[in-house]
Amino acid sequence: MKLIIAAIKPFKLEEVREALTSIGVRGMMVTEIKGFGSQSGHTEIYRGAEYAVNFVPKVKLEIVVADGMADQVVETIQTTAKTDKIGDGKIFVLDVASAVRVRTGETNDDAL
Amino acid sequence: MKLIIAAIKPFKLEEVREALTSIGVRGMMVTEIKGFGSQSGHTEIYRGAEYAVNFVPKVKLEIVVADGMADQVVETIQTTAKTDKIGDGKIFVLDVASAVRVRTGETNDDAL
Amino acid sequence: MKLIIAAIKPFKLEEVREALTSIGVRGMMVTEIKGFGSQSGHTEIYRGAEYAVNFVPKVKLEIVVADGMADQVVETIQTTAKTDKIGDGKIFVLDVASAVRVRTGETNDDAL
Amino acid sequence: MKSFKYLALGTLAAVALPTLGLAQEEAAPAVTDEVVWIFNTLLFLIGGFLVFFMAAGFAMLEGGLVRSKNVTMQMTKNVALFSLAAIMYWLIGYNLMYPLGDWAIEGYFSGLFPSWGVLEPVYLNDMGLEGADDAAYASTGSDFIFQLMFCAATASIVSGALAERIKLWPFLIFVMILTGFIYPLTASWQWGGGWLSENIGFSDFAGSTVVHACGAAAALAGAIVLGPRLGKYKDGKVNPMPGSNLALATLGMFILWLGWFGFNGGSQLAMGSVGDVADVSRIFSNTNMAAAAGAVAALVLNQVIYGKADLTMVLNGALAGLVSITAEPLAPTLFLALIIGAIGGVIVVFTVPLLDKMKIDDVVGAIPVHGFAGIWGTFAVVLTGTSTVGAQVIGMVAIIGTTFVLSLIVWFILKAVVGIRVSEEAELQGLDTAELGMKAYPDFTKG
Amino acid sequence: MKSFKYLALGTLAAVALPTLGLAQEEAAPAVTDEVVWIFNTLLFLIGGFLVFFMAAGFAMLEGGLVRSKNVTMQMTKNVALFSLAAIMYWLIGYNLMYPLGDWAIEGYFSGLFPSWGVLEPVYLNDMGLEGADDAAYASTGSDFIFQLMFCAATASIVSGALAERIKLWPFLIFVMILTGFIYPLTASWQWGGGWLSENIGFSDFAGSTVVHACGAAAALAGAIVLGPRLGKYKDGKVNPMPGSNLALATLGMFILWLGWFGFNGGSQLAMGSVGDVADVSRIFSNTNMAAAAGAVAALVLNQVIYGKADLTMVLNGALAGLVSITAEPLAPTLFLALIIGAIGGVIVVFTVPLLDKMKIDDVVGAIPVHGFAGIWGTFAVVLTGTSTVGAQVIGMVAIIGTTFVLSLIVWFILKAVVGIRVSEEAELQGLDTAELGMKAYPDFTKG
Amino acid sequence: MKSFKYLALGTLAAVALPTLGLAQEEAAPAVTDEVVWIFNTLLFLIGGFLVFFMAAGFAMLEGGLVRSKNVTMQMTKNVALFSLAAIMYWLIGYNLMYPLGDWAIEGYFSGLFPSWGVLEPVYLNDMGLEGADDAAYASTGSDFIFQLMFCAATASIVSGALAERIKLWPFLIFVMILTGFIYPLTASWQWGGGWLSENIGFSDFAGSTVVHACGAAAALAGAIVLGPRLGKYKDGKVNPMPGSNLALATLGMFILWLGWFGFNGGSQLAMGSVGDVADVSRIFSNTNMAAAAGAVAALVLNQVIYGKADLTMVLNGALAGLVSITAEPLAPTLFLALIIGAIGGVIVVFTVPLLDKMKIDDVVGAIPVHGFAGIWGTFAVVLTGTSTVGAQVIGMVAIIGTTFVLSLIVWFILKAVVGIRVSEEAELQGLDTAELGMKAYPDFTKG
Ligand SMILES: Nc1ncnc2c1ncn2[C@@H]1O[C@H](COP(=O)(O)OP(=O)(O)O)[C@@H](O)[C@H]1O
Ligand SMILES: Nc1ncnc2c1ncn2[C@@H]1O[C@H](COP(=O)(O)OP(=O)(O)O)[C@@H](O)[C@H]1O
């Protein structure tokens, strides 16, 4: 199994979730994060003082899927989250040794 | 070492933490997340409009333990977080290449 | 590539970010977490009742870098986040199978 | 409130004249003209600060019902709109609304000139009542501050309905036109002694139509021209965008309820006689009862229809009850006030989804609360025989119609000339970050 | 406040009669009966809106002291309880509380009938004071609105103590019984000219016992029947469940403090004479001093005992100071007011943990603040010689005891018939999601 | 407000005397002395609760402008400072400020003794006006509560500027000295009939300098001794630390604006004559106009200079407008009030960054708002010819200078003896966790 970690723009969350559901993804974990990257660094003014905004709000998705499905998931996220504007995000894939569904105790692919 | 990622129901956090401490887990990272899964999809009403609630509040645990301890930790979480109701959560296990304790610089198992 | 996960003290975030930028890290994901560890367990009083504070606020960094850079990043975090006080945090390193930049579709090291 | 000029004469007849006549000989009047005048002025001052506080109520209600990403903008709009209303009403509005008899166009249009000398001379002491602008009414300054607050309320209503997508400056330009020109104009027809009060006999005690439905009409025009928030209506479905802070929204509702005692009570325009102060008491009691009934009606109805209580509807219900009783808070018995308010609450529960069906996106329910309940309240005046259906219809058509049309024109011009809507990206990102670069709740870690 | 009927006669004797007699001949009275009546009515109107605002204060205080997952429910309860109280007090309470002399059971039970004609006729102007219900008191409408607010306060007290676990509707049913029947009944014994004021000489100026301890007794009964929140008391330890928003709680406290000026000041029931208005001033000063002393006492005591300041205790301390001075805010000197308030603050610091030891879960400290401090305040009346220990004890036993027993019965019936507690799962999940499907702070990303 | 003793005599001359003289024979006075006295007292009571509420306004404004990790501490400070001010002002301040003629050092120092008998005897009824402390003024109790609120305001100003880094107890000790001694001393020179009002002819109607600049001076001294927050100024750059809750801050501003009607209006010190109540009306209108103008000026100026609206500046702008008009809210026309207020708003926009340049860290902008705008407002008095530049300069130098120097000394002593700043770690962690062990927003999951 693979763990797919994706940092995307918050307002893309719903769209991505729908796209993933449609290709059969049945679960994910979503976290509010602050992202640092090439998008960062623009300046803002607060009470007359200029400062650099280094962190921009992002949403992180963590999805565990069977190996076979990983590429399709990555591709789906990439195409759906894309706005062609800087800061669209990143997708990372990691190996997962094992998985368990708490309710049933089912393991690995059955757990997803 | 293994990284154990578990998504559980928020109100189970304290119980799980106690169970894990009792088996010798000495640290973890806890994150508030929104979970999407089979539990999702029930509808709510807001000002007369029906809508589907796709994300339910969950808590994510991330625990790094020595290889030997992994199974016991997974089992403990599974049994403690269980309510037999849909949405109890998932547990994932990943390999960890190395670990460092910031304060002392100790590495790997000593760092945990 | 490696995924470096670090739990540090919130007020160290800015300092660590600067140190990492200076060594060429171009992106990261930051999450507000609650940490449990040896630092935990001190007691507080609320309306006359004593209780143990098990979770302390921490910030989690997730940084994906090319293999060659991993050690330097870990070292930089460790030295910068260090206050020699308990609760300074932990750094974990995991292997990353692949990476994609959403905007361009670039993969792996190019994606970082 | 009744056209003050004429009320003044009324009071004069009822209280002042006799005493004036007799003061020289025999027993002193029960309440001297000076004391009456002080009491009336005090009523306006108390009513004034209570209604002022409604600006905070609107801000909190709206700030609680928008999403976090638009809260700073909502606060900015609400502070700015009140401030601009205060300036515009002085610059043009007040004299446009109160011609005190001399009209540019008799009964229809007073004229545009600032209220330079709106305040009475300092140290009136030396002259006493003789020095007063209106010896049978109250201090002009107190009347000005009181009337001003009503004017500002109309703008607050608009700001809630158009939240989360409208540009700051075009919105503020509209506010200036609404508070400086549109509201004072239509209000003058009724409260300035214009054609509605004089020829038609339209009756709207504290402004269910003159203030609330007027604000709602301006909001409706804006909502139509502006269009709904992105994603609010998708493939035939309504996607709720829950308010970010219901505690704040609840506080806002309570503040508005508090302010309404001044809004309706102060509209008695007199407190210097046993009868007037007893009337103010009646108004307080009826106003409170209508609000309570509106809240309960909305609470129960939601439970019945949807099987759950809906706090946001309860808040709207209380406000709808208040708006409903505003057209005639004096004449009804407490029981009738309960009925009037309850129906207001019912109206909200049914019209909020209705607007959604029509794809008119009203973020806080301002149009159902101030518009539909306002219309109901204006009709309800007939129940106490204070007016006729015909007169009420004419009054509503005149004021709501005129406000709607004028607003529509202004909105279209603004849209054409400067554009009134933020970019799609700005809307998705949230106006706070995109337009102002300042979040309302910026903290990431709560330390 | 003193039984108004009798105060009225008092005033009549002190002010009205002489002047009435002499008005025809020679010099006019310093203050005519009409002006006195207007001032008294105005005091009730001002007091009325100030005490009304306390409903918002309770809502914010309680909303800030519950956990985020129960805030929407707390807001819903507080808006609903005030609204229902407004209706029930009109429907039954007011006449049950103020028999105006004719009782069903002399001194004990007035009767159950709605206040149809509670308001004076409109346009009293034509008749003047002769037309008034009580020429020596104030407008009935103003009295009604003022008294109503006291009734609603008792329900707000209950809502805080039982938060985070009670079902919405059973709670609201209890509120209707409390505000329509229980409070008015026990209050009538004292303020309706019943046996406590007439035969016992019990003294409770603005209601430390009649209002606050009464509310606390109803809350205590409920807390016992309902039981503590899940996990609050585990294996002999107390597990604090910190309030979710202390800024909001602080705002609530300040609003309550503000409202208390109306609560105590208005209870003078008259402002139309030099003496009465000076008394209201005394009351304002003493009320403020007691609140300040209560806050400081709690602050310092916590620092001393626990080595840290505890904001929630400071808030409770200020409120306890206010409750303590409520039974006699007039007679004390500022120094005595300081002592009385400070002791109130001390009581809170000691009784909050005490309740926990007894495993009685009072979410906001309502029972210590309104109950224990209320009892202290009622005893403190003796310090100014306004009453005897015996009379005070009888009064407290009668009112607190009756309220507690009646409430206990109602709670038990509700528990048996419909159940008063949400399911374990709902409680863990939070009432907002489980019961209402609406979060108070729903935003996930703050954009 | 004007030195009351002398105003009293003024009123006496203008109203009381003649009537007193003539009351026996012929026609009764338009307003009897008793009624005048009641109205004046009522003005103080209303003004009193309005200004009291400003304590909540300051708390919310400051709680919204500090970071989440310091909110509990800010709330604790604001509740505690008001409470301590209430006690200290009674214990020493009131008599120190109002020598009523007999000074220890003529015109400069009254003396230190508690206000034991500050309240008039209960049941003045029996004696009527003869029993009053000052038959031509108002009830002493009402004066006390009103004056007290002004005193507390100065401390609230300090608390905002020094937020997020000062220790609780040393801060509270300073508050006690400021409210018990420093403010009353300097205020006595002007409002106690001291040398500034008597010999210099300094004019400061409601306290732009006496209250606001005084508070700002104490804050400035504290900010200098305390130093900026860690990381606020790093290698020549200013690092903004955005406020955690701008909705709360906005609410705070609105509450302050509301309270200001009582602050300025009540400072007329009389409402019992046609002239006085008309003046209060003027004051209400001018106060509102100045606030509106200040907000708009700040809004527009920020847009022009930085290309964006800045809500926090708009809030400060409104408050600066209020502070600016406070020295003379009566004499100006509405147009002049607009100018005065607008300049106040402009001052804030320019002086907030200025302070940062000087590395003086004022968390909420208290020094620009209350200090710089206060100085401007004090000068603006000259525009209405109510005073001379010279007199105003002397008054400001005397009050601001004295307050600054005395405060500086106290701060240095506190720093030396107990230390006034929390540890670096505590500051980084946040005072709520480090000092109080209690978070304002503790919930992790909103469940
Ligand atoms: N090396 C990295 N490790 C972890 N997360 C990253 C990394 N680089 C970028 N990110 C995440 O991706 C987001 C978008 O990346 P950014 O460089 O800003 O834009 P783009 O991907 O378009 O170049 C960042 O906000 C951050 O959350
Ligand atoms: N494939 C997945 N990858 C990551 N997290 C998942 C996945 N499936 C479920 N989860 C997490 O587990 C939680 C519970 O899963 P769910 O399917 O709702 O219930 P159950 O595990 O009882 O079938 C979800 O809310 C989500 O946070």
Ligand SMILES: Nc1ncnc2c1ncn2[C@@H]1O[C@H](COP(=O)(O)OP(=O)(O)O)[C@@H](O)[C@H]1O
């Ligand atoms: N085994 C672990 N797995 C995951 N995170 C851990 C683990 N141990 C500690 N942490 C994280 O590191 C933080 C600091 O660890 P702690 O033991 O408190 O102090 P120290 O590292 O100085 O011994 C904890 O708050 C927690 O967030």
